[in-house]
Amino acid sequence: MACHGKKLLNNPSDVVTEFIEGLVETYPALQRLDGFPEVKVVLRADVSGATYDKVAVISGGGSGHEPAHAGFVGEGMLTAAICGDVFASPQVDSILAGIRAVTGPMGCLLIVKNYTGDRLNFGLAAEQAKSEGYKVEIVIVGDDCALPPPRGIAGRRGLAGTILVHKVAGAAAAAGLSLAEVAAEAKRASEMVGTMGVALSVCTLPGQVTSDRLGPGKMELGLGIHGEPGAVVADLQPVDVVVSLILKQILSLETNYVPITRGNRVVLMVNGLGATPLMELMIATGNAVPKLQLEHGLAVDRVYTGSFMTSLDMAGFSISIMKADQAILHCLDAATKAPHWPVGVDGNHPPAKIPIPMPPSHSTKSEELLSRPLQLNQQGHIMEVAIEAAANAVINLRDSLNEWDSKVGDGDCGSTICRGAITILEDMKKYYPLNDAAETVNEIGSSIRRVMGGTSGILYNIFCKAAYAQLKASTQSVVTSKQWCEALDAAVASISKYGGASAGYRTMLDALIPASTVLQERLNAGIDPCTAFLLSSEAALTGAESTRHMQAQAGRSTYVSREILESVPDPGAMAAASWYRAAALAVKDTYQAS
Numbered sequence: 001m002a003c004h005g006k007k008l009l010n011n012p013s014d015v016v017t018e019f020i021e022g023l024v025e026t027y028p029a030l031q032r033l034d035g036f037p038e039v040k041v042v043l044r045a046d047v048s049g050a051t052y053d054k055v056a057v058i059s060g061g062g063s064g065h066e067p068a069h070a071g072f073v074g075e076g077m078l079t080a081a082i083c084g085d086v087f088a089s090p091q092v093d094s095i096l097a098g099i100r101a102v103t104g105p106m107g108c109l110l111i112v113k114n115y116t117g118d119r120l121n122f123g124l125a126a127e128q129a130k131s132e133g134y135k136v137e138i139v140i141v142g143d144d145c146a147l148p149p150p151r152g153i154a155g156r157r158g159l160a161g162t163i164l165v166h167k168v169a170g171a172a173a174a175a176g177l178s179l180a181e182v183a184a185e186a187k188r189a190s191e192m193v194g195t196m197g198v199a200l201s202v203c204t205l206p207g208q209v210t211s212d213r214l215g216p217g218k219m220e221l222g223l224g225i226h227g228e229p230g231a232v233v234a235d236l237q238p239v240d241v242v243v244s245l246i247l248k249q250i251l252s253l254e255t256n257y258v259p260i261t262r263g264n265r266v267v268l269m270v271n272g273l274g275a276t277p278l279m280e281l282m283i284a285t286g287n288a289v290p291k292l293q294l295e296h297g298l299a300v301d302r303v304y305t306g307s308f309m310t311s312l313d314m315a316g317f318s319i320s321i322m323k324a325d326q327a328i329l330h331c332l333d334a335a336t337k338a339p340h341w342p343v344g345v346d347g348n349h350p351p352a353k354i355p356i357p358m359p360p361s362h363s364t365k366s367e368e369l370l371s372r373p374l375q376l377n378q379q380g381h382i383m384e385v386a387i388e389a390a391a392n393a394v395i396n397l398r399d400s401l402n403e404w405d406s407k408v409g410d411g412d413c414g415s416t417i418c419r420g421a422i423t424i425l426e427d428m429k430k431y432y433p434l435n436d437a438a439e440t441v442n443e444i445g446s447s448i449r450r451v452m453g454g455t456s457g458i459l460y461n462i463f464c465k466a467a468y469a470q471l472k473a474s475t476q477s478v479v480t481s482k483q484w485c486e487a488l489d490a491a492v493a494s495i496s497k498y499g500g501a502s503a504g505y506r507t508m509l510d511a512l513i514p515a516s517t518v519l520q521e522r523l524n525a526g527i528d529p530c531t532a533f534l535l536s537s538e539a540a541l542t543g544a545e546s547t548r549h550m551q552a553q554a555g556r557s558t559y560v561s562r563e564i565l566e567s568v569p570d571p572g573a574m575a576a577a578s579w580y581r582a583a584a585l586a587v588k589d590t591y592q593a594s
């Protein structure tokens with residue numbers, strides 16, 4: 001039976017902030033940026049952006065993988081870590097704050113695990129940082145060897161092998177290499193490493209119920225680090241057998257994921273997923289080394305055993321194997337003060353917080369410039385009821401979205417979207433200029449941009465930006481239904497452009513594209529706008545429901561088997577249909593009442 005996981009926590013939505021507070025109190029050489037609670041950045045206490053004379057190495061991603069990534073900040077490894085909410089990539093502004101805090105004239109390298117949310121958020125932050133004059137390079141790590149090459153556009157997942165890439169890049173940067181050289185070292189390292197995991201239990205996200213997916217006596221092989229289902233469920237075997245299976249898969253000549261062949265030298269990392277005793281990890285290591293040597297003909301030059309890249313409280317481990325040459329070994333052996341790389345730390349205790357550095361021309365926060373109109377005109381009133389209804393609809397759907405995402409993704413979709421919706425409701429009361437529809441859409445985008453990470457966060461941010469641009473270009477004061485329709489069309493197109501997905505990929509677009517198409521058709525047919533909006537919202541719902549039968553070609557669902565996919569609809573599509581439908585109903589009710 002599913003039950004609420006027992007946890008020693010306060011508010012589940014504060015876990016990342018509170019983790020960081022404990023971390024910087026524990027390690028004197030680490031600081032955090034202070035000022036906006038949404039910005040969760042840990043950085044070296046001895047580095048100050050403007051004057052830093054080495055390449056800054058920055059990583060991060062969703063939280064829940066502790067000690068990654070913040071525990072690997074320190075001289076010789078990461079310069080800063082950007083922490084998202086649990087399993088949700090950090091927002092662009094958080095990443096930018098981190099870049100500004102530690103990047104000097106040599107530039108910065110962003111090391112990003114291959115997830116849609118991370119790629120998009122770090123990618124956009126890199127573009128923005130470049131436009132501010134920073135030199136930025138990105139290296140994406142996808143070391144997963146468990147699955148055949150994923151369908152569609154998602155690519156291989158980034159797993160614990162990323163830690164080894166952090167170390168190589170950190171050492172290269174510490175040695176004074178240029179940005180291009182550090183990026184090249186990191187890229188090379190990322191191509192040398194492969195990882196695969198086994199789990200005995202599924203992790204419990206803070207505040208959510210514990211999944212009963214993995215029954216007693218079962219193990220999952222080839223899972224990721226977000227609680228997603230593994231490639232294969234099997235009866236639990238002795239660890240010796242499990243290790244053999246994993247090593248074979250990583251080194252498989254069929255997939256050819258790592259360029260390792262007999263006679264090569266390798267590095268081994270055995271990584272606990274959060275709830276595995278060190279005893280079991282050491283046993284796995286003790287089994288792996290002779291197998292690598294005797295069965296695979298490899299020289300094992302270095303071994304790292306511990307919990308480096310976890311998945312909250314998941315029981316199990318992953319094994320990473322990296323091809324080693326002199327250059328890589330030199331980097332792995334170089335000194336570092338990163339507290340969770342297996343070496344000691346030293347240092348005095350500077351203040352544990354420093355303020356968030358602002359961009360050169362810092363734009364004033366929305367709320368200082370804007371205010372909610374004292375009197376709402378008809379359009380303003382409709383905006384208000386539609387936004388309220390849309391936000392409440394996804395807030396009410398939170399648990400279902402999380403549940404669906406925990407089956408076909410990583411379980412954060414509802415929490416991420418709900419966080420955005422709550423903030424939109426709060427900000428709307430405070431300062432949305434509701435009588436100006438275009439500016440209101442823009443402000444919805446900034447609320448989202450501030451608090452929502454993950455794939456949904458960045459894609460809805462992009463959605464609002466495109467809708468705003470279209471409305472701005474075509475609107476005088478009152479937005480016509482045709483202009484709304486064009487704005488929706490532009491917004492949907494921009495999600496497709498940046499996210500790379502199209503109709504039928506099993507994403508939010510499978511709700512939004514039918515909505516946009518039917519709205520346009522109905523309006524062109526001369527139907528009244530309220531009815532057209534309603535009909536298009538039915539199309540959105542039908543589209544969202546139909547995702548159940550789609551193979552996934554984008555996002556995390558591409559890692560999941562067809563049987564599981566068929567059991568639930570795509571959470572992002574359901575969320576989109578739900579807010580869109582609620583807005584349409586609210587608009588209809590308002591018109592009927594008036």
Ligand SMILES: Nc1ncnc2c1ncn2[C@@H]1O[C@H](COP(=O)(O)OP(=O)(O)O)[C@@H](O)[C@H]1O
Nearest residue numbers: 117413454455456499501507508554555572573
């Ligand atoms: N490339 C993409 N384009 C459009 N939507 C996408 C894409 N990838 C994933 N999605 C949507 O994002 C939803 C999941 O959102 P979220 O949980 O925030 O993502 P994640 O945890 O994977 O970052 C999916 O259900 C899907 O609808």
Ligand SMILES: O=C[C@H](O)COP(=O)(O)O
Nearest residue numbers: 061062087089115117454
């Ligand atoms: O921990 C999760 C990843 O770093 C974030 O990826 P996501 O935002 O695509 O879920």
Ligand SMILES: [Mg+2]
Nearest residue numbers: 087088412454
């Ligand atoms: Mg996520």
Ligand SMILES: [Mn+2]
Nearest residue numbers: 409410412413
């Ligand atoms: Mn998710």
